[in-house]
Amino acid sequence: MKRTKLYIGGEWVQPVDAGTSAVENPATEEIIGEVAAATSADVEPAVQAARGAFPAWSGLAPAERASRLERLWHILDRRREEIARTVTLELGTPLKTATAIQAGLPLTVLRSYVDLVGAYAFSEEIGHSLVLKEPVGVVAAITPWNYPLHQMIAKVAPALLAGCTVVLKPAELTPLVAYMLADAVHEAELPAGVFNMVCGPGAVIGTALAGHPGVDMVSFTGSTEVGKQISVLAASTVKKVALELGGKSANVILDDADLVTAVKVGVGNAFLNAGQTCTAWTRMLVPHSRYEEAVELAAAAAGKYAVGDPMCAGTRLGPVSSARQRASVLAHIDTGLSQGARLVAGGGDLPSRGHYVPATVLADVKPDDVVAQEEIFGPVLAVIPFSDDEEAVTIANNSRYGLSGAVWSGDESRALAVAGRLQSGSVDINGAAFNPVAPFGGYKQSGTGRELGRYGLDEFLQTKAIQR
DSSP states (O other): OEEOOEEETTEEEOOSSOOEEEEEETTTTEEEEEEEOOOGGGHHHHHHHHHHHHHHHHHSOHHHHHHHHHHHHHHHHHTHHHHHHHHHHHHOOOHHHIIIIIIHHHHHHHHHHHHHGGGOOSEEEETTEEEEEEEOOEEEEEOOSSSHHHHHHHHHHHHHHHTOEEEEEOOSSSOHHHHHHHHHHHHTTOOTTSEEEOOSOIIIIIHHHHHOTTOOEEEEESOHHHHHHHHHHHHTTTOEEEEEOOOOOEEEEOTTSOHHHHHHHHHHHHHGGGGOOTTOOOEEEEEGGGHHHHHHHHHHHHTTOOBOOTTSTTOOBOOOSOHHHHHHHHHHHHHHHHTTOEEEEOOSOOOSSSOOOOOEEEESOOTTSHHHHSOOOSSEEEEEEESSHHHHHHHHTOSSEESOEEEEOSOHHHHHHHHHHSOSSOOEETTOOOOTTSOBOOEETTEESOBSHHHHHHTTEEEEEEEO
């Protein structure tokens, strides 16, 4: 697939520079596409197009904006299979998972925003004041590669519904599905300039957008280190910034939990998308009294996650996203072993081609070890023992991150008590399902702001009070 243009002002346009970048299939290391590699010179027309479209778009009734999003939903829904296959090819997510999550989840989220408009109060009376929720303005949406379409929709849909206009900067590793979104936007006939897409290196395009005086808000998902840089750049014009950053989530299994289920589900969560999930429960905390049993269960569960061709129906663990990511994950495993961790799953031979990392379980990890503190973003699970509920909470909170987590117990009130003490934006009890309309975001260095549902819509609105 060759896509060497940018989507600006409702048209496919040539970038100022004719540079391109290759798209690799991480399972085979073959080049499967070529896309535009824009420069900072391409940011200016995109921002101007968004600014020009803002007055008319923000002036539409919310219900009219929602109807445009519903049209977009129908177009993307018809392309579910193509979306899933594209993400599998450029990211390596097993096709079954890609169909359910990489294609299914963003459609669920988009549908939720279409349905939200009738229940959302864009204005209210408080005494003699009329309080209005108004769009922030031009939004720069900078998205990651691990759940590409979901992260694009989680930003673009609420921004557009709020009345904002958008310049999207998709991840370099997964641009093909971003082109599919832009194609769908064009087919949906959104007004010119409401949605714009500029592909290129994050250090170039992201930097230009974050510091651009014509951008009113930056919504960024990615690493904590890059998020800090975005914040500094945005501060020059006092932009609003929403950040969804890293995680090192704790899966706390209490002594009265169903251990078999808790470990099985916990391992599956940690290895989802080859461990490339910001909310992955990568620290499994288990009481000393059940520790060795849990380690054995985790090792056995990991053994069922053999790496394989992500296009095959039975594959549960595909490659990581790139050679660079593979090297980083393997280096973290080596560091863990050097600090005294015990390898109970992992190692062994791997395919000669592809960026594969075996499903790895490290036991006897100490709370301050590197593998317990740093986000590895690969299929690596650290198992850590604890003595009682108090120590479990202390270990779980011993992190600069606070994005997600889990608690397992046979006593729901006990689980709720522990969950309430975790410094985390979300906590699942006994394997509760993800809720796509509940607020999603982190504490501490996991970010600021919230996505999804009405909380996600709030991020793209500002509040005005009119006294009368």
